[in-house]
Structures are given as structure tokens and as C-alpha cells.
Amino acid sequence: MKKKIIFIVGPTAVGKTKLSTDIANKFNGEIISCDSMQIYKGFNIGTAKITKEEMNGINHHLIDIIDGDQSFNVSEYKQLAENCIDKIYNKNSLPIFVGGTGLYVDSIFYDLKFTEAKDTSKLRQEIEKFYEDNGKEALYKWLLTLDYNLKDTIHKNNVKRVIRAIEVCISTNNRFSMQKDDYFKENNKYSPLIIGLNIDRSILYDRINKRVDIMLKEGLLDEVKYLYKLYGENSQPFTAIGYKEFVPYFKNEISIENCIENIKQNSRKYAKRQLTWFKKNKNINWIDTNTNYENLLENTCNIISNFLMEI
Structure with missing residues (x-):
């Protein structure tokens, strides 16, 4: 019940x-x-x-x-x-x-559903460094290689969101868009x-x-x-x-x-x-x-x- x-x-x-x-x-x-x-x-x-x-x-x-x-x-x-x-x-x-x-x-x-919580601060810093060195266009291309389904849901100008999505894809070894399936x-x-x-x-x-x-x-x-x-x-x-x-x-x-x-x-x-x-x-x-x-x-x-x- x-x-x-x-x-x-x-x-x-x-x-x-x-x-x-x-x-x-x-x-x-x-x-x-x-x-x-x-x-x-x-x-x-x-x-x-x-x-x-x-x-x-x-x-x-x-x-x-x-x-x-x-x-x-x-x-x-x-x-x-x-x-x-x-x-x-x-x-x-x-x-x-x-x-x-x-x-x-x-x-x-x-x-x-959530994967087991773990510290991804070092990974996030590496992604942020990539953005600083290469710009938002390269950052966005990186995201789409990890999860092309996000092309219509995350805009390249939303850098904070792009970084977070890359972080999740890499740390969980899973597509960020799959989280939306649970909604x-x-x-x-x-x-x-x-x-x-x-x-x-x-x-x-x-x-x-x-x-x-x-x-x-x-x-x-x-x-x-x-x-x-x-x-x-x-x-x-x-x-x-x-x-x-x-x-x-x-x-x-x-x-x-x-x-x-x-x-x-x-x-x-x-x-x-x-x-x-x-x-x-x-x-x-x-x-x-x-x-x-x-x-x-x-x-x-x-x-x-x-x-x-x-x-």
C-alpha cells in the first residue's frame, strides 16, 4: 500500500x-x-x-x-x-x-534516480578551465559529443548549464538527457x-x-x-x-x-x-x-x- x-x-x-x-x-x-x-x-x-x-x-x-x-x-x-x-x-x-x-x-x-553521490569538484574545475581556454563554442561542441539530445534543450549561451551537463555526463558515464526521462x-x-x-x-x-x-x-x-x-x-x-x-x-x-x-x-x-x-x-x-x-x-x-x- x-x-x-x-x-x-x-x-x-x-x-x-x-x-x-x-x-x-x-x-x-x-x-x-x-x-x-x-x-x-x-x-x-x-x-x-x-x-x-x-x-x-x-x-x-x-x-x-x-x-x-x-x-x-x-x-x-x-x-x-x-x-x-x-x-x-x-x-x-x-x-x-x-x-x-x-x-x-x-x-x-x-x-x-541519482547515481551515488561523489565529489566532482576537480572535474568541474577542469571543464571550467577548458571553457576559459577554448570558449563557449568549443565547450558546447564537447557537450553535444557526449549527449546530442541536449541540442534542443540547453542553449550554448547558458554556459553554467552546459558545464553542469558535461560534468554529469562524465561523472555518471551516462547521458544527461536521460535524467529527464524520470520526470x-x-x-x-x-x-x-x-x-x-x-x-x-x-x-x-x-x-x-x-x-x-x-x-x-x-x-x-x-x-x-x-x-x-x-x-x-x-x-x-x-x-x-x-x-x-x-x-x-x-x-x-x-x-x-x-x-x-x-x-x-x-x-x-x-x-x-x-x-x-x-x-x-x-x-x-x-x-x-x-x-x-x-x-x-x-x-x-x-x-x-x-x-x-x-x-
Whole structure:
């Protein structure tokens, strides 16, 4: 029998945190984070990490699990998340995924396969060196010799994507395009319900701007200064919005005002990308959060109740 699981997804600042804990309380659930940056210890304010008070007594998984100098990928996430599902089910509780990292969601919802995780940083550096020495035309020709099927899906100007595809082809000894074959095949181990939260774009952007202001009042600058000294700009979590924008500020290349504006702008752009990603999944039940919260909670709970009663 397939295990029923719930997903609460949507862009940053749309209101996932409170709704998810209230749902977990009502349905005896435990929450599994699907946020690629909240896995890092110490990166709290800039990732809008849930606090102990906000958890409201609900068990949360895959938050604060590694240090900032460690690497992490979606393959590792999938393995850990599926282990969490089993543990939660063994306690007769309901697994509820919450977050906005689309690839993490897809790794569970779809039957995505990953090769054994391994360090390919040296290989990536060699590919990047080839690009620097030979240019994007030669780089693209190299890609097509490895996987000609990508000719219509990856443009030669998307150098970052081209490099990543070459890296995957070589490290896995398999075509990068074959990964796409796993998309749109639902994971037959689970019976999922995906609830997507959305709101008028202007309201969402205003929430994002205000959230950044609140983060600064809560001590974001001090947090980033400490983590920057501890891990440096080349650590994986310093690629995250809310952290990477401070690097040029620390180097006296931009003002603090420009730094803050960059965080807000990049956060708004990220929210747009999140929505674009999730809109591709036609299985999502979309709910507008611009309503009375009690109505929002009731509507969401009704959807979940009907889903759980299905045989």
C-alpha cells in the first residue's frame, strides 16, 4: 500500500510556516523541510529558518543537519527524506513536506534516480578551465559529443548549464538527457498530495521587502559577518540569497544600502523562479493565501481530510 504524504509548497514569504505547523497539529503530522539552505547550522536569519517557538511542538526534520563547510546535494536529500518518511510512518504520523526548493520536492514526488553521490569538484574545475581556454563554442561542441539530445534543450549561451551537463555526463558515464526521462513519472512508493500557496505578486513582493527589513533588525548583518569569517565566500551556503549579497559589501565594493536592495531584488526574482518551477507541476492544488487565515486553514484542512479518506 502506498504511503500518503503531504507537500506544502510555494514561494518565499507566502506563508508556509504557520499553516504547516497548524496542519501538522491537526493531522498528527511531522514536518520534513524541503529547503536547500535550512539544512545548514547557523544560517538562521537569512534563510528565515523556523524558530523553536514557531515549531509549536511539532517535530521538524532535515533542518540544521550539516555545517557550513560541508557540501550537500539532492541525491543525499532524497535518501534522508525517504528515511524520514519511514520513521514518521512507524510512529503512525503523517509526513508533511514544507518548503520552496523545487528540485527537492521533485526528488520525492517524481521517480528521480541519482547515481551515488561523489565529489566532482576537480572535474568541474577542469571543464571550467577548458571553457576559459577554448570558449563557449568549443565547450558546447564537447557537450553535444557526449549527449546530442541536449541540442534542443540547453542553449550554448547558458554556459553554467552546459558545464553542469558535461560534468554529469562524465561523472555518471551516462547521458544527461536521460535524467529527464524520470520526470513526470510519479514515485510509485507514495500517494502524494501537493498544496501550493500563492498570492498576488505585488503583495508577495511587499512581504519579501518587509521580511528583509525584519531580518536586518533581527541581526542579519552580524550573523553573516560571523559566518563569513567562519566559512568564507566559497562555502556552499554562501551561494544563498541573503548571504552572497554581503560579500561585495565586505570587500568595500558596494554600500550597505545597495547590499540590502540586492537582497530584496534577488529574493523577488527567486520567488518568481519558484512559482515558474511549481507551475510546471499540474498536480498541485493551488490556494490563494490572501484571505482570512481561519478560512485558509479550514480550506486546506478540508482538502487534506478528503485526500486522507481516499482509499
